[in-house]
Amino acid sequence: MKNLNVQESWNFRPVWVWDLVQGVLLILICSWLFYDSLYAVLPLMPFLWLWHRERAAVRAQKEEEHFKKMFREWILLLASSLSAGYSVENAMGQSYKELCLMFPKGGIMLEELKNMLAKAENNQRPEALLEAFARQYPFEEVQSFVEVFCTARVSGGSLNEIIRNTAAQMAEIMDTRREITTMLASKVYEQRIMTVMPLAVLLYLRLGSGEFLEGLYHNVAGVCVATICLLIYLSAYLIGKRMVKFEI
Numbered sequence: 001m002k003n004l005n006v007q008e009s010w011n012f013r014p015v016w017v018w019d020l021v022q023g024v025l026l027i028l029i030c031s032w033l034f035y036d037s038l039y040a041v042l043p044l045m046p047f048l049w050l051w052h053r054e055r056a057a058v059r060a061q062k063e064e065e066h067f068k069k070m071f072r073e074w075i076l077l078l079a080s081s082l083s084a085g086y087s088v089e090n091a092m093g094q095s096y097k098e099l100c101l102m103f104p105k106g107g108i109m110l111e112e113l114k115n116m117l118a119k120a121e122n123n124q125r126p127e128a129l130l131e132a133f134a135r136q137y138p139f140e141e142v143q144s145f146v147e148v149f150c151t152a153r154v155s156g157g158s159l160n161e162i163i164r165n166t167a168a169q170m171a172e173i174m175d176t177r178r179e180i181t182t183m184l185a186s187k188v189y190e191q192r193i194m195t196v197m198p199l200a201v202l203l204y205l206r207l208g209s210g211e212f213l214e215g216l217y218h219n220v221a222g223v224c225v226a227t228i229c230l231l232i233y234l235s236a237y238l239i240g241k242r243m244v245k246f247e248i
Helices: 015-035 038-044 047-083 088-102 108-120 126-136 140-155 159-208 210-216 220-243
Strands: none
Touching: 015 038, 015 047, 015 159, 015 220, 047 088, 047 108, 047 140, 047 159, 088 108, 088 126, 108 126, 126 140, 140 159, 159 210, 159 220, 210 220
């Protein structure tokens, strides 16, 4: 699958640099809270890879959601243009223009449509362009739509009616998925709060009653206990993420 485009800048810096800065700061905080020593930074550095992987996964998920949202709007616009009497080629061009107005900030869907329109001007068939598009982005919604579109073109049926009905059904399914995701948002928010709470409590104790934590620092037993607690904390974080992650 072709990777969805991710914004590669944050205040003119690559996103991986921002991830690195965040990861280093997090490691410094954990070193101070759990070990009260900068020497703990080096053993914790491998967790930068985990942090970078998590942030990359979050960005990829957001890009996928944005892509599917734009695709949903596009098939509705395409169906509307076909109903208005446009040919398939002209309907694709008209839907692209309207989609640009709906998403002025752009996106990978607009880039792919622009490329498809450029190839269509060279007499490439719309079904061949859409099949190539489905191979690049093998999401269920894309695969289903392209399959129906190509079948309708080959069979010679009422393309406008078939596309319009398919677009309406797919839009309804995607709306249902979005509603389910919205319902699960509260659980995701709770999981994030529970992730922050252990560090917040430890920070409160460190700042307000540091003497209660002195036994953890600068001795073998304390380091072992702190390490076990840190591993339990990371395990709980990963398990919590899996518990609120649903395939819809």
